[in-house]
Amino acid sequence: MALLSLQHIQKRYGNYQASNDISFDIPKGKIFGMLGPNGAGKTTLIRMITRILYPDSGNILFNGEPLAERHTEQTGYMPEERGLYKKMKVGEQLIYLARLKGLSNSQAKQAVNGWLEKFNITSWYNKSIDELSKGMSQKIQFIGTVIHNPDLLILDEPFSGLDPINSKLIEEEIRQLSLQGKTIIFSTHRMEQVEEICSDIVLINKGSKILEGSVGDLKQRFKENKFRISYTGQLNESIVSNLQVVNKAEGELTVQFGAEHKGNELLRLFVENKVEVTSFNEVLPTINEIFIRQVEAN
Amino acid sequence: MGKIWIIVQREYITRVKRKSFLITTLLAPLGFLLLMSSSVLISTYSQGKMDVAIIDETSLFKDVPIADAEDGSVYFHTITEDYNKVSKEIQGTEKPKYEAIVFIPKDFDIDNPRRTNIAVRYTKRPGIAKQQFISQSINSAYQEVRLKALNISQQQRDEMQEKLSLNFESLDNEHENQSYTAIAGGVGMMMGFAIYISIFFYGTMIMKGVMEEKTNRIVEVLASSVKPFQLLMGKIIGVGAVGVTQFILWGILMIGTVFIVGPLLGIPMSSMQTMPTQPPVEAIDQDSVQALAQTFRSLPLIQILVFFPFYFLGGFLIYGSLFAAIGAAIGEDGDQQSLMIPVTVPIIISIFIAINVINNPDSALGMWGSLIPFTSPVVMSALLPFGPPWWQIALSLLLLLGGFVFTTFIAARIYRTGILMYGKKVKMKEIARWIFSKA
Numbered sequence: 001m002a003l004l005s006l007q008h009i010q011k012r013y014g015n016y017q018a019s020n021d022i023s024f025d026i027p028k029g030k031i032f033g034m035l036g037p038n039g040a041g042k043t044t045l046i047r048m049i050t051r052i053l054y055p056d057s058g059n060i061l062f063n064g065e066p067l068a069e070r071h072t073e074q075t076g077y078m079p080e081e082r083g084l085y086k087k088m089k090v091g092e093q094l095i096y097l098a099r100l101k102g103l104s105n106s107q108a109k110q111a112v113n114g115w116l117e118k119f120n121i122t123s124w125y126n127k128s129i130d131e132l133s134k135g136m137s138q139k140i141q142f143i144g145t146v147i148h149n150p151d152l153l154i155l156d157e158p159f160s161g162l163d164p165i166n167s168k169l170i171e172e173e174i175r176q177l178s179l180q181g182k183t184i185i186f187s188t189h190r191m192e193q194v195e196e197i198c199s200d201i202v203l204i205n206k207g208s209k210i211l212e213g214s215v216g217d218l219k220q221r222f223k224e225n226k227f228r229i230s231y232t233g234q235l236n237e238s239i240v241s242n243l244q245v246v247n248k249a250e251g252e253l254t255v256q257f258g259a260e261h262k263g264n265e266l267l268r269l270f271v272e273n274k275v276e277v278t279s280f281n282e283v284l285p286t287i288n289e290i291f292i293r294q295v296e297a298n
Numbered sequence: 299m300g301k302i303w304i305i306v307q308r309e310y311i312t313r314v315k316r317k318s319f320l321i322t323t324l325l326a327p328l329g330f331l332l333l334m335s336s337s338v339l340i341s342t343y344s345q346g347k348m349d350v351a352i353i354d355e356t357s358l359f360k361d362v363p364i365a366d367a368e369d370g371s372v373y374f375h376t377i378t379e380d381y382n383k384v385s386k387e388i389q390g391t392e393k394p395k396y397e398a399i400v401f402i403p404k405d406f407d408i409d410n411p412r413r414t415n416i417a418v419r420y421t422k423r424p425g426i427a428k429q430q431f432i433s434q435s436i437n438s439a440y441q442e443v444r445l446k447a448l449n450i451s452q453q454q455r456d457e458m459q460e461k462l463s464l465n466f467e468s469l470d471n472e473h474e475n476q477s478y479t480a481i482a483g484g485v486g487m488m489m490g491f492a493i494y495i496s497i498f499f500y501g502t503m504i505m506k507g508v509m510e511e512k513t514n515r516i517v518e519v520l521a522s523s524v525k526p527f528q529l530l531m532g533k534i535i536g537v538g539a540v541g542v543t544q545f546i547l548w549g550i551l552m553i554g555t556v557f558i559v560g561p562l563l564g565i566p567m568s569s570m571q572t573m574p575t576q577p578p579v580e581a582i583d584q585d586s587v588q589a590l591a592q593t594f595r596s597l598p599l600i601q602i603l604v605f606f607p608f609y610f611l612g613g614f615l616i617y618g619s620l621f622a623a624i625g626a627a628i629g630e631d632g633d634q635q636s637l638m639i640p641v642t643v644p645i646i647i648s649i650f651i652a653i654n655v656i657n658n659p660d661s662a663l664g665m666w667g668s669l670i671p672f673t674s675p676v677v678m679s680a681l682l683p684f685g686p687p688w689w690q691i692a693l694s695l696l697l698l699l700g701g702f703v704f705t706t707f708i709a710a711r712i713y714r715t716g717i718l719m720y721g722k723k724v725k726m727k728e729i730a731r732w733i734f735s736k737a
Contacts (some may be wrong), residue, residue, distance in 0.1 A: 014731070050522040054716070056736065069525075077522040081720055083515030088312065099304050100523040145520065 002061075003028040003152060004049065009058035011044055018044040019055070020207040026185060026200075031178050033198035033215075034187040035291065041207040042187045043080065044105040046154055049185070050077045062152075073102040076150035080157040080187075082141055084129045091116075093127040094144055100167065101148035108147070115143045135166045142170055151178060154185045159193065171197065191288035203291055210294045219284040222293070225257045226283035227266055232276045239273050254283060301524045309507065309536025314543060324549050325495075327555075348428055350418075351384060351396040352376045355404040362442045364435050372431050374400075388421055396420055400436060408447060411440065429534065481593050481681035483656035489606055490652040490680035493613050497645055497675075500541045500614065501621035505535055508625030508713070517717045526714040530706075534618040541614070598685045604690060606679055612698040613675025617645065619709035626716030627724050644663045648673035652680035659684040669694050669703025708733055 002025035011019040015026045018041045025040055026032045034042050047053040049060060051072055060067040062074075084093055098108035103257050116122045119139060129137050138161070146153060155174070159167045174197065178184055188199055194201060195215060203211040211218065240253065243266070247254035255266055263282055285293075313319055349631060352374055359376075366373045377384070381401055388394035398420035406414050418432060445455055511517040520529055530720070620641045627637055651667035655677055658664060668686065669678035674694050678686070715732040 013735075049716075052518070052521045056737065075522065077519065079518040079522075081518055083519075085312075085510075085514060085516055087316075094307055095303070096517065097523070099522065100301060130543075150545045218524060 001028050002026060003063060004185075005059075005061040005064075006037070006045070007059045007061070008047075009045070009048065009055045009268040011041075011048065011053070011055050013258075013276070016174060017207045019048070022204070022207075022209050023058075024149065024182060024202045024209060025211045026182050029178070029181045030196055030199045031184045031186055033201035034185055034204065035189070035191060035201055035287070036173070036204035037189050040189075040204045042204060043156060044207075045204070046077070046079075046185070046187060047287055050075060050154065068279060073148065074151045075154065075216070076101075076145040076148065076152070077154045078145040078156060078158055080160065084137060084141060084144070086129050089126050089128050090132070090140055093129065094140065094147055097144040098147040101150075103148055103178055111147050111149070112143075115147060119143070134161065135163055138162055138166055142173065144171075150182070152183050152185070154187070156187045157189070158186070159188075159190075191286065191291060195287050201287065203294065205295050205298070215287065218287070218290060222285050222290045224280065224285065225259060225261070226254060227263045228252065228254045228281055228283050229258065229266060230279040230280075231270060231276060232278060235275055236273060239269055239275070251278075302528045303537070305524070305532025306536040306539065309533050310539045310543075313503075313537070313540045317577060319540070319544070323544055324551075327548055327551055347371060347373065348398065348424060349373050349375060349396045350398045350400060350432060351404070352400045353379065353381045353384065354402045355381070356402055356406050356408075358406070358443050359402065359439055362439045364439050367428075367431050372428055372435075374435065385419065396422055399426060399431070402430065405718075408443060460620070478593050478596065481590070484596060485597060485683045486656050486680035487652065489602075489682065490649065490676045491608055493675050493679055494645060494649045494652075496541055496610070497613055497617045498642075499616050500537050503540070503627035504533055504537045504618050505621040505628075506567075507537065508622050508717070509628060512626065512717055514721075515720075521717065526717065529711045530622050530710055530713050533622060534615060537618065538611075538614055556575075560669060597683050601685065601691075602682045605682060605695070608695060609675040609679050609698070612671070612695075612702055615702050616671060616675070616698075616705045619643065619706045619713075623709035623712035623716065626713040627719075627729050637724070637729075640726075644672040645676070648676035651677050655680050659686075665690065669697055671698045671705075674698055674701075696729060711735075 004026040004041075006025075009019045009022045013018075022045065034045065036042050044053065046066075048055050049067070049219055051067065051069065062068075064070045065071075065138070088096070094112040094115075095105070095108040098111055099105065103111065112125075113122070116125060118121060121136075121139070124132070124140070129140070133138065144156075145155070158170060158174075162170065174184060174186070177291050186194070198215060200214045201212065201218070202209060213221070226238070226246065228247075232251060235253075244256045245253060246256050257263075257265075263280070267277065299569075319513065347370055350372060352359070353363065354376065364374045364376070375396065381399065385399060386394070388396055388399075400417055401417045401419060403414055403417075406416065416436060418429075418436075450458075511520070517529075524532075624637050624641055628635075648667065651663060651673055655661065655664040655667065659681060662682060664677065667673045668681050668690060674697065678691070678694050711733045712729055715735065
């Protein structure tokens, strides 16, 4: 079941086509990666999902209903260009953001206290953002995004500008929220993060959708029949002379087969020649490799 | 509406809690007082005292008294020394005895004064006020000399100088008299000026608030929770409420000073209400005070009280939304102040029209100025005490409402696009395009 469904979205700015007939579904309860290089049109799509902008044509469905104002209260958005009121106190600021998302004053206070306790930062309540370090204010920013317990969380480049410790913390929090059944859109141009976190992705380039699917399926679909085998001891070169070796290192070999061969043949070759195999695995393409290949193919 | 209210609260509370709010609230009246009194002080003390020697080789002026300046800026000394000697003396010294010499040469002809002019020679150029005073003093002395030469008696002279005083009265309003125009003009100017100042002061406050949200990068977070229009309105209303609070506090402060602080210091209330520039209270007799009050009461007070708030509100909303739009377009770096020109020029024009209007309340300029929504808040406020016709007020209010709807529509569109434009210098042409683009 899709929480969000984009159908034939078109958006132009003057002569610039920011979204060109984009359709995809975002499954409920998944961490969904929206990938693409800078300027691909990710932020435009997000702004349409958050109702900051409206598509020129096409539909967006939220839980099967046409996207409406009330859905913004079920959505939490952390933009790439983000910030807080510098002079405002942490507590007041979070309460304000929560109330704009439809919480009552007392609900907002309760939620703020809950999150500050969770992060062990209740002492920050009366500090102004000015007094906080960048990492600290990023934490507050994250709390501000999730304070109203949204069903859909949209994070645009959430790790940019974060140190490793805070990155880890936010990543943990994202996983936690996902386990609670929240749907998370994770937009980034850094592909390696996606593989670690996302289950499903859509690839966007120059305003058009290039690919979509689950990370596992995509890797299977674009795999090249490559295997990596590690071994100990001497390897008789004649064994591998008939194979297409794409990479060779000390005690490690990466081999590519044609479509008709299977990994077992390589393993059998090593076993029959009495070479001690320490590990054997299929080499799947990274999302980055798939992306580059697709962009070049288009 | 609920969300606008939340925004209004934040805009209001954060501003009122700031130290700068307290400081401006307390210091603005002080600054105003200082401004008023400094203009008096400057005119009194700025130039210092000047000693002027009068060397009269003709002896024509010797029986005519030439009075020194009342404010102590110019003192005349009639001396009999030789001109050349004195002029040399004062040129050579650092601190001369006289700063200027009025030299009446031997061949000065009283019947033909333009043939040989009286010269005023100085070591340091006297200011315009002093030049005027010296010129007037010598001229009236010359008149005296002339009258004496013509053998005209004091009585004849007094009779000759008797002046008429004309009464200007309205045909259809028996209460309206000549002081009416002055009072109506004063009240009108005060109201027009109040709107003018408020638009600038609170308009800039709105603009800075918008720029702050853009620079902070919080605006996109906000835009995902509320509509840009709600954000815009919340800010304008919030800042407006700050303005109202400030005006109320100033009112309390003023009344407090007059009624509490004054008596505590033992200063009689009547003298506190009198500005230093005005003649002392004794000079105004009881009748004229009553006449003044009478005139004031004959102003169309109900019209003023009912309509002035509309113009105040209308002007504030129209310009507040425009300032917000400019703030959204300028954003971050803030070095594009030129974008403010299209907004500030009409306000400045309207105060000029208002100044003209209080002298010519029936002029065509005043009528147009009171109808066009960009100038009507200031101009119509200046015009209200003169009792403009009902059709003019009605049409003006209608146009004001239309102007408000139109400008907020335009401003909201500029704002909506502007707040999401980062790191880009914006030109006027592009802003015009935003107005017609879809969100």
